[in-house]
Amino acid sequence: MKTQLILLAIVATLCAACNSKQNQIQSAISGTYISASSSDVSTADDTLMISQLIDNLFIINHMTGYRTIRNGITFPKRFKKETLNAVYDKGHNVLNETTNGRVMVIDPDRRTLQVNKATYHKIN
Structure with a gap:
């Protein structure tokens, strides 16, 4: 009985450590x-x-x-906004954006997010 309690405590501690690491990654995103x-x-x-x-x-x-440039003339800045949904894939450390199907690769150590050829830098 005592051995079972010790094993149960060890398993619970390991699960808590795994969940804590996962929560840290998700909050870092x-x-x-x-x-x-x-x-x-x-x-x-x-x-x-x-x-x-x-x-x-x-x-x-x-x-x-964005500003378009035509014949050397820079036009006034225009703005575009969209709201997207994404699902985090912990196995591949990516966000799968569900609206347009883009895959966003996360590098929490470098504080970057890669979408196709664009690299985004985390500022906060």
């Missing part, structure tokens, strides 16, 4: 990420505000400010 890009035809500033809803479900507010 939440925050604001920024990215800037430019080309011959436009410049853009992107912001992703990621918040955990419950468990592995996240909401992402994606805001973009």
Whole structure:
């Protein structure tokens, strides 16, 4: 009986440690990420505000400010905003965005998030 209690305590401690690590990763995902890009035809500033809803479900507010460039003329800045949903895949450490099907690769150590070719840097 005493041995069973000790084994049960060890298993409970290991489970708590695993859940704690998982919760740390998920809370590290939440925050604001920024990215800037430019080309011959436009410049853009992107912001992703990621918040955990419950468990592995996240909401992402994606805001973009962009300027088009035509014949050397830079046009006034325009803005676009969209709200996205994502599911965290702990096995691959990615957010699977469900609206457009994008995969967001998370690197909590470097505080970055990769979406296709764009790299976003966490600022808070």
